[in-house]
Amino acid sequence: MTSTVADSRSGGDGGLGHAVHGSSWLRYTPRPGVFDEMMAPDGTVRPHWRDLMAQLDALGPREMALRADRSRRLIRDNGVTYNVYDDPAGHDRPWMLDPVPVLMEEREWIDLERALIQRAHLLNAVLKDLYGPRHLLSEGILPSALVYANPAYLRPLVGAKPRNDRFLHVLAVDLARSPDGRWWVVDTRTEAPSGMGYAIENRIIMNRVLPEVLPALPVHRIRNHLSVIRDALIASTPRTRENPRVVLWTPGPLNETYFEHVYLARYLGLTLVEGEDLTVRDGRVYLKTLEGLHPVDVILRRNESSFCDPLELRGESALGAPGLVEAVHDGSVTLANALGSGLAESPGLMPFLPALCNRLLGEDLYMPSVATWWCGQARERAYTQDRMAELRVRSAFDPTGPVLEGSQLDAAGREALREALDRHPHAWVGQESVALSTAPAWTENGLAPRTLVLRVHVCASRDGYVVIPGGLGRFAGGDDSSNVSMQNGGGSKDVWVLSRHPLGLPPRFRAGEHPITVVRGVRDLPSRVADDLFWLGRYVERCDATTRMLRAMVGRLAEHGAGSVALDVVLRLMWPMGHPPFAPPPGSEAGDHAQTVRAILDANLQPYNPTGLASMVLNVHRIGVRVRDRLSVDNWRAIDALIDTLALWRHTNSVPVAGAPPPSTAATLTLRPEEAAPRLSAVLMPLQVMAGLANENMTRGLGWRFLDTGRRIERALHILETFENVARTSGETRDAALDMALELGDSQMTYRARYLDAPQTVPVLDVMIADESNPRSLAYQFARLGLHMDSLAPDQAFGLRTHEQRLAVRLLGITRTVDLDRMDLMEPADGRRPPGDSATNRSLHDTAAMPPPEDLPALLRLLRSLLTALSESLARQYFAHAVEMRHGSGAPRFHVADDVLGAQP
Numbered sequence: 001m002t003s004t005v006a007d008s009r010s011g012g013d014g015g016l017g018h019a020v021h022g023s024s025w026l027r028y029t030p031r032p033g034v035f036d037e038m039m040a041p042d043g044t045v046r047p048h049w050r051d052l053m054a055q056l057d058a059l060g061p062r063e064m065a066l067r068a069d070r071s072r073r074l075i076r077d078n079g080v081t082y083n084v085y086d087d088p089a090g091h092d093r094p095w096m097l098d099p100v101p102v103l104m105e106e107r108e109w110i111d112l113e114r115a116l117i118q119r120a121h122l123l124n125a126v127l128k129d130l131y132g133p134r135h136l137l138s139e140g141i142l143p144s145a146l147v148y149a150n151p152a153y154l155r156p157l158v159g160a161k162p163r164n165d166r167f168l169h170v171l172a173v174d175l176a177r178s179p180d181g182r183w184w185v186v187d188t189r190t191e192a193p194s195g196m197g198y199a200i201e202n203r204i205i206m207n208r209v210l211p212e213v214l215p216a217l218p219v220h221r222i223r224n225h226l227s228v229i230r231d232a233l234i235a236s237t238p239r240t241r242e243n244p245r246v247v248l249w250t251p252g253p254l255n256e257t258y259f260e261h262v263y264l265a266r267y268l269g270l271t272l273v274e275g276e277d278l279t280v281r282d283g284r285v286y287l288k289t290l291e292g293l294h295p296v297d298v299i300l301r302r303n304e305s306s307f308c309d310p311l312e313l314r315g316e317s318a319l320g321a322p323g324l325v326e327a328v329h330d331g332s333v334t335l336a337n338a339l340g341s342g343l344a345e346s347p348g349l350m351p352f353l354p355a356l357c358n359r360l361l362g363e364d365l366y367m368p369s370v371a372t373w374w375c376g377q378a379r380e381r382a383y384t385q386d387r388m389a390e391l392r393v394r395s396a397f398d399p400t401g402p403v404l405e406g407s408q409l410d411a412a413g414r415e416a417l418r419e420a421l422d423r424h425p426h427a428w429v430g431q432e433s434v435a436l437s438t439a440p441a442w443t444e445n446g447l448a449p450r451t452l453v454l455r456v457h458v459c460a461s462r463d464g465y466v467v468i469p470g471g472l473g474r475f476a477g478g479d480d481s482s483n484v485s486m487q488n489g490g491g492s493k494d495v496w497v498l499s500r501h502p503l504g505l506p507p508r509f510r511a512g513e514h515p516i517t518v519v520r521g522v523r524d525l526p527s528r529v530a531d532d533l534f535w536l537g538r539y540v541e542r543c544d545a546t547t548r549m550l551r552a553m554v555g556r557l558a559e560h561g562a563g564s565v566a567l568d569v570v571l572r573l574m575w576p577m578g579h580p581p582f583a584p585p586p587g588s589e590a591g592d593h594a595q596t597v598r599a600i601l602d603a604n605l606q607p608y609n610p611t612g613l614a615s616m617v618l619n620v621h622r623i624g625v626r627v628r629d630r631l632s633v634d635n636w637r638a639i640d641a642l643i644d645t646l647a648l649w650r651h652t653n654s655v656p657v658a659g660a661p662p663p664s665t666a667a668t669l670t671l672r673p674e675e676a677a678p679r680l681s682a683v684l685m686p687l688q689v690m691a692g693l694a695n696e697n698m699t700r701g702l703g704w705r706f707l708d709t710g711r712r713i714e715r716a717l718h719i720l721e722t723f724e725n726v727a728r729t730s731g732e733t734r735d736a737a738l739d740m741a742l743e744l745g746d747s748q749m750t751y752r753a754r755y756l757d758a759p760q761t762v763p764v765l766d767v768m769i770a771d772e773s774n775p776r777s778l779a780y781q782f783a784r785l786g787l788h789m790d791s792l793a794p795d796q797a798f799g800l801r802t803h804e805q806r807l808a809v810r811l812l813g814i815t816r817t818v819d820l821d822r823m824d825l826m827e828p829a830d831g832r833r834p835p836g837d838s839a840t841n842r843s844l845h846d847t848a849a850m851p852p853p854e855d856l857p858a859l860l861r862l863l864r865s866l867l868t869a870l871s872e873s874l875a876r877q878y879f880a881h882a883v884e885m886r887h888g889s890g891a892p893r894f895h896v897a898d899d900v901l902g903a904q905p
Contacts, residue, residue, distance in 0.1 A: 035437040096491035115367035127167040152342035169336035177437035191342030197260035218499040220469035244297035280323030348396030376426035384430030450475035531879040537710025562594040824855035
């Protein structure tokens with residue numbers, strides 16, 4: 001074996017493969033009979049790969065393994081996922097990025113770029129004709145069955161003309177090499193092409209995985225092309241506006257590429273919307289916001305066309321906006337890509353593209369598609385049936401459908417397929433089974449060849465189309481697999497297009513070239529997002545409160561023992577907070593208390609328990625996914641850390657519960673109480689990080705206000721629940737309850753610094769209820785709620801307060817005017833309310849003029865009713881899109897029951 005990259009040759013390596021660098025640890029054996037991207041047929045490394053492989057060789061095997069691990073950690077930290085339907089390993093599968101990129105020469109890329117731009121113009125012209133005059137059908141260039149039988153051909157869209165006749169704004173083309181090194185088009189995506197966001201994220205991660213390698217090579221950048229895409233979207237608005245509203249329409253978090261939807265919305269500065277966020281009125285599309293309906297000018301569509309309008313297209317769809325097709329015909333909105341553009345990705349079009357190119361563009365097709373025979377023609381069908389063992393058979397209409405390899409079918413399978421071709425010949429195509437090229441991928445044993453497909457994105461610009469330099473390389477998961485699919489365990493690669501000349505930094509827009517009106521306080525937050533942020537705040541606070549309560553429980557068991565009054569107080573508090581039937585009855589034995597603690601811990605770790613900690617954490621993750629475009633990367637990492645911490649807790653230090661029957665889903669496991677306290681403290685850490693990031697990093701817009709409003713309402717409800725328990729105690733039990741209240745409110749240090757004495761009722765009430773300087777007090781929560789309600793209120797030029805403002809003023813006024821020294825601090829012994837305690841049975845308008853109650857239980861009930869009324873009023877005003885009759889100052893009249901608990905989602 002020779003000692004330089006330039007002179008490396010195949011030779012007597014004993015079957016160990018070729019060293020890609022002299023005396024290198026990088027040994028690589030290409031597959032015979034296929035084109036390898038890195039290794040030439042004579043065993044030498046291709047010239048444009050040599051610098052890269054020399055640098056990788058210099059890193060050494062240990063460092064390369066560390067870089068691969070760094071790549072996985074970055075993907076995990078950034079939350080890059082690819083959703084796999086019905087995956088037993090989990091719905092959100094981490095994205096897979098190989099640390100070895102794919103390199104392409106600039107000369108070769110220029111040829112690809114020219115061919116792909118031609119194909120974009122060609123497919124756009126095909127759509128323009130088929131949804132317009134349909135000359136291609138009348139002239140017989142395209143068979144009618146290939147169009148009219150295709151489900152992607154949407155007849156309600158015939159006659160709709162997009163602005164500038166541009167049907168395609170973004171398309172993705174899958175390329176592969178044949179054994180002779182020629183590039184072929186194997187598939188095209190025009191309906192909702194994916195991969196662009198993943199390609200950008202791959203490049204960002206590779207910059208951190210190989211920071212000394214990537215800058216040293218003249219690699220074309222890809223991020224700057226996104227400004228071209230954004231400018232083209234803005235230019236396609238159907239009307240002239242200074243700031244047109246451009247949105248990215250996603251099917252939702254369950255979509256396989258939802259991460260990319262969030263990523264592109266952030267990167268392009270677009271509003272991420274779902275179908276329920278849009279409505280059509282009088283032929284125009286509007287976004288439902290807290291301020292009413294705002295017109296939408298351009299929609300970057302990432303869902304299937306047939307789901308976009310349940311009136312005209314698929315009636316059972318819950319993802320669409322009724323009336324959208326009408327708006328498209330009226331030309332009041334631009335969709336990118338246009339509805340019905342999925343017709344252009346039909347595999348059945350491939351054999352007709354050369355003729356279509358000559359007819360529509362007047363030139364030959366620069367890049368061929370993989371050899372394809374449409375079985376709707378007798379000769380092509382007979383050829384496919386006769387050569388079935390050598391071909392692949394797939395749907396003529398659905399490019400994502402299954403591919404049947406004739407060589408893998410037995411005699412009975414081939415005969416059944418022949419019969420299917422005879423029954424519905426127009427629905428099938430036969431394709432040449434090409435041995436695709438390979439590229440080196442990193443494995444535990446070094447480099448190994450993997451089948452490669454290159455996805456390249458072509459995007460509309462103001463003047464035509466541009467190709468993003470590079471793209472998304474996808475490779476098969478197994479050693480000999482030819483099925484390149486992320487759904488089937490494949491991975492991705494960054495694609496580097498090398499320039500022949502050194503690349504400097506790209507030119508940037510100079511400030512002042514395009515004057516922009518400065519704006520602040522944008523109020524176009526969709527109502528759905530406001531609702532989700534509100535409940536995200538509530539569930540985060542519920543997790544915090546539940547974790548602190550569980551920690552107090554195990555701490556008292558360890559410090560005071562199983563039969564202590566302190567432990568009994570905590571257990572009795574957990575009964576009204578949703579943890580029956582574990583709270584023991586009066587007179588329970590000490591041993592029962594210890595068993596109850598273990599049972600409560602176990603119940604909180606079970607996801608099927610709706611009031612348990614695990615269920616609440618899952619709700620935080622579920623809602624966080626829905627508003628991910630509103631959260632920073634650090635905030636998302638905190639949510640991931642919360643999930644990881646709880647999962648680690650559930651699977652370590654567990655022992656079976658003696659004599660406990662297993663539930664239907666899994667065996668009952670309980671943590672040892674002595675191990676629970678540090679685990680619970682670990683759960684609190686990401687919750688505190690989320691709170692800190694929200695307070696320090698989020699702009700004080702409407703989204704932050706709803707998030708914080710949810711937290712303040714939930715925290716206030718928890719404080720009320722705690723002191724309702726305090727009011728039911730006396731004597732030694734009262735002392736334990738007060739100490740617990742201070743611990744749950746994280747206010748023990750505050751109390752001790754002020755009083756240097758054991759907890760007493762009135763001082764504790766002052767710290768936890770009336771002290772506005774304590775961020776864990778009721779008064780503090782009400783003060784913050786008042787500020788939020790003032791910010792949410794519309795124009796108050798005439799001084800009229802909204803219903804939400806008046807409720808917040810009432811709540812804060814009660815805590816500011818209550819006389820704790822004169823208050824009766826006990827619940828009546830018989831559990832009944834005194835005759836004068838009727839405030840909570842009155843309407844809120846009647847109670848507005850009443851002084852605060854003179855006993856603690858009645859005060860707590862009143863505050864709970866007002867707080868619940870505030871939560872319900874927010875839901876009616878901002879989340880439910882309901883039209884209510886207004887009275888007087890704009891406050892809806894409704895009765896509040898005296899025993900209503902906190903609002904539930």
